[in-house]
Amino acid sequence: MMFVSAGVAVIICMLLGLARAFIGPTLYDRVLAANAFGTKTVLMIALLGFIMGRPDFVDIALLYALINFIGTIAILKFFRYGNFGQAGRERPAGEEPQ
Amino acid sequence: MRHAISLGLTLFGVWLLLSGHYTPLITSLGVVSVILCVYIVLRMETCDHETHPIHLTTRAVMYWPWLAIEIVKANIDVAKRVFSAGPNISPAVYYVKSSQKTELGQVIYANSITLTPGTTTMDIDEGTFVVHTIAKDVGDDLCAGEMDRRVSLLEGRS
Amino acid sequence: MMYLALELLTWLSFLIGGFFLITGGVGLIRFPDFYTRIHAAGVTDTLGAALLLLGMVLQSGDVLTAIKLIMIGFFIFLTTPTATYAIANAAFTGGLKPILHEDEGDGSSKT
Numbered sequence A: 001m002m003f004v005s006a007g008v009a010v011i012i013c014m015l016l017g018l019a020r021a022f023i024g025p026t027l028y029d030r031v032l033a034a035n036a037f038g039t040k041t042v043l044m045i046a047l048l049g050f051i052m053g054r055p056d057f058v059d060i061a062l063l064y065a066l067i068n069f070i071g072t073i074a075i076l077k078f079f080r081y082g083n084f085g086q087a088g089r090e091r092p093a094g095e096e097p098q
Numbered sequence B: 001m002r003h004a005i006s007l008g009l010t011l012f013g014v015w016l017l018l019s020g021h022y023t024p025l026i027t028s029l030g031v032v033s034v035i036l037c038v039y040i041v042l043r044m045e046t047c048d049h050e051t052h053p054i055h056l057t058t059r060a061v062m063y064w065p066w067l068a069i070e071i072v073k074a075n076i077d078v079a080k081r082v083f084s085a086g087p088n089i090s091p092a093v094y095y096v097k098s099s100q101k102t103e104l105g106q107v108i109y110a111n112s113i114t115l116t117p118g119t120t121t122m123d124i125d126e127g128t129f130v131v132h133t134i135a136k137d138v139g140d141d142l143c144a145g146e147m148d149r150r151v152s153l154l155e156g157r158s
Numbered sequence C: 001m002m003y004l005a006l007e008l009l010t011w012l013s014f015l016i017g018g019f020f021l022i023t024g025g026v027g028l029i030r031f032p033d034f035y036t037r038i039h040a041a042g043v044t045d046t047l048g049a050a051l052l053l054l055g056m057v058l059q060s061g062d063v064l065t066a067i068k069l070i071m072i073g074f075f076i077f078l079t080t081p082t083a084t085y086a087i088a089n090a091a092f093t094g095g096l097k098p099i100l101h102e103d104e105g106d107g108s109s110k111t
Helices: A002-023 A027-051 A057-081 B002-019 B024-044 B054-083 B103-115 B136-143 B146-155 C002-030 C034-060 C063-093
Strands: B092-097 B119-125 B128-133
Touching (some): A027 A057, A027 C002, A027 C034, B054 B146, B054 C034, B103 B119, B103 C034, B119 C034, B119 C063, C002 C034, C034 C063
Antiparallel strands (some): B119 B128
């Protein structure tokens, strides 16, 4: 019962975050909303594990916490540099990494 | 070398806690994977006092409770602002001097600022942080330098 | 007795945590510009998440699960400020200007 009520709070918060991701005027608003959404997904997965009586879900939540962080950083890096590989535009020409 | 051993022990501890199986076969597989990880990290030369700051451990234990209390206070403050009738905010940008000597100390300070709701580090320029605050009084509290002093204490003499 | 106290503590932390989660969500909608929304998102990411995890730790009844939940909290507390800084820095270097108090005169008239 208590897990369900906590889950309802998480879902309300997720919906508000989704609304911000839809209307958010700038790109950064959307990335921020996506990041916050990911944090709440972690909580939701852990809560679902308790609701369904399978605490193994906590492992998945742990992984998702790490993936969420890397995902946000990757998105920002992509938008700033235009690719995932090299440092790209901000590196002065002629200065190659080893 | 000290860092490599400590990293290996930490990784193996995490592995034991996460796996939950303690048969000899599984445990030896864990030892192999930990050794592989430490070898890769040593080859990347990213195992030093900066990425694995064991010298901070004891002082960090003293710093975290203080930071936790600050976070709770700031949360209540921001929650009040969210639910007040007209949004009771006066956003401001502050330039905060940091007194830390090492980059690690500056990163800890900047992250502590960001972790506290109501203040966010936007940019770091040679020891000066560009900090966005939700209201003027929050920023004035930050400029009083209590957190700066405590992070410098945490950083210690190194 | 012990069981009842544990149950009550869990309810308390879930209720307060849920309140802070929804506060963060409402702030994410209500605040006027990107930089102020960061602060609202910070509310959910710190105290809301921490209290919910605390409630689950109290209910886990299994040391390994409790440790995993504490590790989730630890990782969230390590990674959230870094991700937030990355977003704020990207916006700042990208030239997004924050709304400042002086710009709007009264400050309370604009949503």
